[in-house]
Amino acid sequence: MSETTPTSTGSIDGVNGNLIRVTFPDAVMQNEVGYAVIRNLKLKAEIVRIRGRQCWLQVFEDTAGLKVGDAVEFSGELLSVELGPGLLKSVYDGLQNPLPQLAEQCGYFLERGQYIDGLDRTKQWDFTPSVKVGDLVEAGESVGTVPEGLFTHRIMVPFGWLGKFTIKKISEPITCVIDTVIAEVEDSAGEKRDIKLYQSWPVKKAIKAYEERLRPVENMTTQVRILDTFFPVAKGGTYCIPGPFGAGKTVLQQITSRRADVDIVIVAACGERAGEVVETLREFPKLEDPRTGKSLMERTLIICNTSSMPVASREASVYTGVTIAEYYRQMGLNVLMLADSTSRWAQALRELSGRLEEIPGEEAFPAYLETVIANFYERAGLVRLKDGTIGSVTIGGTVSPAGGNFEEPVTQSTLKVVGAFHGLSRERSDQRRYPSIDPLESWSKYPSLVDDEKLDQTRRGLREGRDVEQMMKVVGEEGTAMPDFIKYLKSEFLDEVYLQQDAFHDVDGASSAERQKHVFGIIHQILTTPLTFKTRDNARQEFLRWQQIAKDWNRIPMDKPEFTPMETKLLDAVAKFRTVGEEN
């Protein structure tokens, strides 16, 4: 990796797991990177607290062998990521070490004290300038572009530079490496600076080199019906998926990463199990991107940490992920950042807080947990860039509360800040009703792609049907009045043919916005049709038959000639039982 000369050196006073206490001679900064020196190894660490001449660092590695008196070299730099062409398709750990071909060799991780540059120093890129000598530029504005796979990667004035800069030199179109100086600029005081194809940015600080933040309103469709129709997410918005172990959080995120209409997906996998992360790594490159027909990896970046890796790098991984997401947003792209699971991240915070002997909050999580979570989700957003283009970062995080209890601090803190809540239910996953999103508990503050009034009506119907179902458990079917029984059957129909969806079926698994609007309209029409049946058995049989027709319909592509006849078949079947005369 690129060597940095230490700005100062301190000495270890105490080692407590991954936390070390160090006396330092000169000035240090909160979140500054230091390296604990152990023989010929340097273990990366981050300053998490400063008191007088002592500071505490969390070490991102196993600290075995570190002892009092060992040296710590301070870097003078905050914990940062490299931002430039070559990020996409990467698989990183939480500290942006590339974990290439890792998927092949399950369980292989970097050895202690080994760090690799986040961006390849030898790879060649074709740079094309977009400014000329004499132009004035400021932080976040482009000086040129580089093609990166499917995208035009903007080479931007480093985000942390203040004021206006005059272009003094700008490269001709060239093929170069990321370390090449492609522009020289001068600030108002006459000081010169170089611009390369990449820059570094501290992960815990949001990139704000844009004009303004906008209100997220446009749907980020996922092609999952229950989400887009009932609990939508807007581009630039936030949502969370809490659910007990095994309820389907990871599968749901995988579906979303494939189908969501965004340009780039960043997956921060703070895995529950090591195998799960490796699975993700194996699966992704094989998956075809439904939008481009190429490998999904072309527009994906994976940051992975398993529960077997040190907790501190788990904590860093969500920040590394969101920083890269913000970087691509600066290019006018729509980015989706998925964090699975944020509970693992919160546990890392809890562990650190415990070692620091801070006054604990609820369930021993730090008292500032809520602030940390809020600050993280705050980094999502829809923005207008300085050149007028729009970009977005949408954040979706899973939460895996112990025992599926949503009352715990991580779920509660997250619910306070997100715009949509997709609660997974154990009951539904046990019944294999996938995706197992609870249709009565979940909510969203973003606009749906269907008519609000029809949606409310449908929700009411669902709730009423569920109430009848509960009541029937007590009084039995015989004791249930026919109109109530029909309410129940209607809610089951909605559940079976619309809320549930076969993720593994090409057609049913991906329901476009256009299709959802159309199908929802038909389903709503059926649900609001007054019906009459001779007997309960008769009603149940009919509903089962309609269910089957609707399910077949769900499996026919909308542009196939069979689509409309199947719809007609369904409507005709229902029409035979329409109440004539008096409404029921």
Ligand code: ADP
């Ligand atoms: P979690 O991340 O909540 O622990 P997973 O996403 O790993 O749970 O899901 C556990 C299992 O449940 C999966 O391996 C799969 O068998 C099943 N499952 C989850 N979601 C779906 C789905 N949408 N369709 C079919 N099976 C699913």
Ligand code: MG
């Ligand atoms: Mg999972």
